[in-house]
Amino acid sequence: MITYKVNLSADKKTVYVGKDTVAFPGGGTDLGTYVHDDPTDPLGALKSGHSRHFEHIREILGRRSWANPANAALFPNNIIDMASIKIVRYGAAETADYLSAANVTRAGAGTITPVVKYRTEVGDVGGVNAVLTDFNWVSSDPTKATVSAAGVITYVAVGVTNITATEKNGTKSVTFKATMT
Numbered sequence: 334m335i336t337y338k339v340n341l342s343a344d345k346k347t348v349y350v351g352k353d354t355v356a357f358p359g360g361g362t363d364l365g366t367y368v369h370d371d372p373t374d375p376l377g378a379l380k381s382g383h384s385r386h387f388e389h390i391r392e393i394l395g396r397r398s399w400a401n402p403a404n405a406a407l408f409p410n411n412i413i414d415m416a417s418i419k420i421v422r423y424g425a426a427e428t429a430d431y432l433s434a435a436n437v438t439r440a441g442a443g444t445i446t447p448v449v450k451y452r453t454e455v456g457d458v459g460g461v462n463a464v465l466t467d468f469n470w471v472s473s474d475p476t477k478a479t480v481s482a483a484g485v486i487t488y489v490a491v492g493v494t495n496i497t498a499t500e501k502n503g504t505k506s507v508t509f510k511a512t513m514t
Contacts, residue, residue, distance in 0.1 A: 337386070339364040339393050340423075348390060351423035358423075365393045390420060432463065432507035434498065437486065440514050444487050449498055449507060468498040478511045488513040 336353040343360035351357070353366060367389040434449045449463040465484030472480045474494035479487045486496060491513050499506035 335370075336366050336368050337389070338366045339390055347419045347421055348394070349421050349423040350386065350390060355423055365396070367393060387420065394418075432498070432500075432505045434496075434507045434509040436510040436512065437496075438512040438514060439488050442488050442513070444485050445511075446485050447496065447498075447509065447511075449484070465498075467501055469501055471497045471499075472511070473497070478513065480511075486511050 337350055338353050338355070338357075340349040340357040340361040340363050341347075342349065342358065348364075349357050349361065357363075369386060369389065432449055433452050434447050437445050437447050439445050446465070449465065449468070451463055466482065468484060470480040470482065470484055472478055472486075472494050473496075474492070475489070477488070477490050477492040477494040478496070479489060480496050481487070484498065488511070493510055493512045495508050496511045497506055497508045
């Protein structure tokens with residue numbers, strides 16, 4: 334079971350939802366938390382609007398408004414129309430659908446530090462840089478290149494090897510090529 338928290342943006346147009354450890358943007362109003370116990374319904378399903386997360390958020394908004402009528406002014410349309418509120422997953426690792434990393438190439442021996450990004454959807458051109466020490470790193474051919482616990486690749490010999498980074502506290506992984514010419 335995962336606990337998520339919900340925050341209404343300062344402009345009252347966006348509801349942020351993220352794991353209970355995430356820090357939301359400043360100026361918003363914390364609305365509460367909910368426990369979600371369905372691993373087949375990830376936070377990523379918020380994009381479709383057909384998610385139990387959506388129901389949890391609607392319940393939190395409604396409860397907050399109903400518990401104190403003065404709170405009704407906090408919310409757009411007094412929560413009559415959920416379509417007037419943009420719901421955004423917040424937090425990098427917690428909300429990413431997948432990881433990405435570009436292949437890396439170096440001429441001659443030496444080191445290189447790859448960039449791993451958390452992405453929320455296919456075609457996402459931004460992404461959020463990951464903390465490389467949050468991963469377990471493996472080189473498929475240490476005779477070509479090794480990789481440290483901090484994600485630094487050391488080229489040993491000319492050739493290509495696959496480097497895989499797997500979250501230490503999660504399920505996402507990414508594999509990319511490291512080439513020495």
